[in-house]
Amino acid sequence: MNIDLYLKEKANLINQELDRLLPEVELKPQVLHQAMRYSVFAGGKRLRPVLFLATLDALEEPSEPYLPFACALELIHTYSLIHDDLPAMDNDDLRRGLPTSHKKFGEAQAILAGDALLTYAFKLMVSPKEKGASPEKLLAAIDEVTDGAGLKGMIVGQVLDIQAENKEIGLDELQTIHRNKTGALFAASIRSAAVLAGCNPEMLEKLTGYAENFGLAFQITDDILDVIGDTAKMGKPTGSDQEQKKITYPSFLGLERSQELARESVEKAVQYLIELPAGADPLRALARQVIDREN
Amino acid sequence: MNIDLYLKEKANLINQELDRLLPEVELKPQVLHQAMRYSVFAGGKRLRPVLFLATLDALEEPSEPYLPFACALELIHTYSLIHDDLPAMDNDDLRRGLPTSHKKFGEAQAILAGDALLTYAFKLMVSPKEKGASPEKLLAAIDEVTDGAGLKGMIVGQVLDIQAENKEIGLDELQTIHRNKTGALFAASIRSAAVLAGCNPEMLEKLTGYAENFGLAFQITDDILDVIGDTAKMGKPTGSDQEQKKITYPSFLGLERSQELARESVEKAVQYLIELPAGADPLRALARQVIDREN
Numbered sequence: 001m002n003i004d005l006y007l008k009e010k011a012n013l014i015n016q017e018l019d020r021l022l023p024e025v026e027l028k029p030q031v032l033h034q035a036m037r038y039s040v041f042a043g044g045k046r047l048r049p050v051l052f053l054a055t056l057d058a059l060e061e062p063s064e065p066y067l068p069f070a071c072a073l074e075l076i077h078t079y080s081l082i083h084d085d086l087p088a089m090d091n092d093d094l095r096r097g098l099p100t101s102h103k104k105f106g107e108a109q110a111i112l113a114g115d116a117l118l119t120y121a122f123k124l125m126v127s128p129k130e131k132g133a134s135p136e137k138l139l140a141a142i143d144e145v146t147d148g149a150g151l152k153g154m155i156v157g158q159v160l161d162i163q164a165e166n167k168e169i170g171l172d173e174l175q176t177i178h179r180n181k182t183g184a185l186f187a188a189s190i191r192s193a194a195v196l197a198g199c200n201p202e203m204l205e206k207l208t209g210y211a212e213n214f215g216l217a218f219q220i221t222d223d224i225l226d227v228i229g230d231t232a233k234m235g236k237p238t239g240s241d242q243e244q245k246k247i248t249y250p251s252f253l254g255l256e257r258s259q260e261l262a263r264e265s266v267e268k269a270v271q272y273l274i275e276l277p278a279g280a281d282p283l284r285a286l287a288r289q290v291i292d293r294e295n
Numbered sequence: 296m297n298i299d300l301y302l303k304e305k306a307n308l309i310n311q312e313l314d315r316l317l318p319e320v321e322l323k324p325q326v327l328h329q330a331m332r333y334s335v336f337a338g339g340k341r342l343r344p345v346l347f348l349a350t351l352d353a354l355e356e357p358s359e360p361y362l363p364f365a366c367a368l369e370l371i372h373t374y375s376l377i378h379d380d381l382p383a384m385d386n387d388d389l390r391r392g393l394p395t396s397h398k399k400f401g402e403a404q405a406i407l408a409g410d411a412l413l414t415y416a417f418k419l420m421v422s423p424k425e426k427g428a429s430p431e432k433l434l435a436a437i438d439e440v441t442d443g444a445g446l447k448g449m450i451v452g453q454v455l456d457i458q459a460e461n462k463e464i465g466l467d468e469l470q471t472i473h474r475n476k477t478g479a480l481f482a483a484s485i486r487s488a489a490v491l492a493g494c495n496p497e498m499l500e501k502l503t504g505y506a507e508n509f510g511l512a513f514q515i516t517d518d519i520l521d522v523i524g525d526t527a528k529m530g531k532p533t534g535s536d537q538e539q540k541k542i543t544y545p546s547f548l549g550l551e552r553s554q555e556l557a558r559e560s561v562e563k564a565v566q567y568l569i570e571l572p573a574g575a576d577p578l579r580a581l582a583r584q585v586i587d588r589e590n
Binding site: 031032083086102106108111114115118120122123126127129134135136139142143146147149150151155158159160163 | 324327374378381383384397401402403404406407409410411414415417418421422424430431433434438441442444445446450451453455458
């Protein structure tokens with residue numbers, strides 16, 4: 001299984017669909033559509049849509065009707081980045097080497113572009129009904145996403161992250177922040193696909209175990225890359241966590257133990273998939289790849 | 296038909312349901328739940344949920360399973376006010392006589408409380424499936440709301456409103472702004488209820504005609520109240536439009552012609568309901584009441 005090729009193919013598929021769903025020209029007001037499109041196409045590995053599609057593959061469910069749903073997950077991720085970068089939040093001027101939305105379009109438009117992406121995401125999640133998707137399953141999948149993006153996940157993580165600023169927190173609290181802020185949307189991407197594929201409760205639990213360990217490995221690797229990564233490949237200055245005295249896995253555990261923990265999490269993630277056939281190879285490879293990436 | 300009693304009963308019903316859906320204590324992070332609840336319970340006539348329920352009544356559809364859906368409309372309205380009040384947008388310190396969300400909780404929490412209300416609204420819209428609501432109809436109703444709150448309505452109106460600042464605009468442009476910014480969510484409240492009630496396309500068109508004229512009468516009256524209203528009853532200083540040189544109906548048409556136009560819009564709105572039985576009396580009374588209100 002060539003995971004790089006798989007990732008590339010799926011990312012291309014998602015990018016084509018995003019291009020169709022977020023047309024560049026003519027739509028009014030132009031600045032709103034430009035701002036939405038700008039941030040969505042400012043890079044990104046499309047990891048959440050890819051996890052969603054790889055889960056459908058693992059469960060042998062055709063993915064074509066659900067491409068807009070996969071894109072919705074990327075729109076939600078993008079809206080969260082736009083709002084997170086705002087002056088009142090992280091106040092970041094650059095993201096992936098480009099000016100952030102509020103630097104490019106002004107703060108009001110950035111807030112509204114985020115709001116619009118979130119709202120439009122729900123329109124996209126509804127849309128597979130036109131291609132014959134089961135309405136019951138769609139509703140259940142949308143419910144998964146509202147939890148992961150909202151009060152049982154991402155927004156909670158954002159609030160906890162803000163509360164932790166300039167405070168001494170422990171490893172437990174750090175994990176709670178990441179599990180909510182990043183992990184929950186990964187989990188929702190996987191769980192919503194599982195629900196759409198009509199997965200049984202036992203397998204849903206196992207895929208959730210995969211998702212949680214995937215998210216942990218992802219976050220630890222993020223922190224490690226901030227210490228040892230290459231600024232050019234990261235699209236942002238490395239070493240910034242240490243400068244800002246941010247609590248990270250390496251600052252708690254040291255670099256070596258952090259790398260070990262990331263590897264252990266990957267192995268745990270893969271272990272959860274042991275009953276699944278070859279269709280789950282992309283999910284397995286994705287977990288291994290998450291700690292080998294350079295950005 | 297006693298419209299004041301009807302309004303009061305429905306608003307009580309909505310407030311009880313909102314109280315249940317947004318519990319005050321124990322949920323973490325507390326500040327997030329406090330901020331969500333604060334703005335939702337900072338007053339408001341619950342007009343969008345009431346229009347939603349009155350439409351169900353008009354079409355003789357039981358409303359009980361859809362109470363969370365009705366509340367979702369209020370959450371979306373509330374999130375839009377929180378974001379609209381932000382320093383980067385209208386920069387308002389007071390709303391309905393109380394400190395705005397960012398004044399009370401800080402800007403970051405206000406942004407996140409808005410995001411959380413919007414996300415949670417979709418969870419509530421999904422939830423009537425547990426009470427046996429048709430999944431197909433729920434998806435179609437959610438789609439109506441994504442349009443009205445998003446790229447075919449409210450957010451477009453916000454962007455147009457920002458673009459019109461410090462510019463000379465015409466009456467046409469003023470109407471386009473209001474139709475999107477305020478009218479579209481009224482229309483979505485009515486159309487989503489109609490879709491849930493299984494309404495036929497002809498009646499859906501008529502209810503949309505009602506909604507558009509209702510929205511117009513509402514907005515004209517808002518502008519008139521800013522000229523002649525009572526500061527205490529409005530919860531904000533009147534005369535502010537004129538001070539800020541905002542373009543309004545009275546500034547275009549004069550007070551008398553504006554009042555006339557509001558009356559005409561109400562009569563048109565009511566005319567659209569002519570085929571509907573006594574169950575539509577609340578919708579009729581609501582339209583008449585919208586120009587007689589004092590705040």
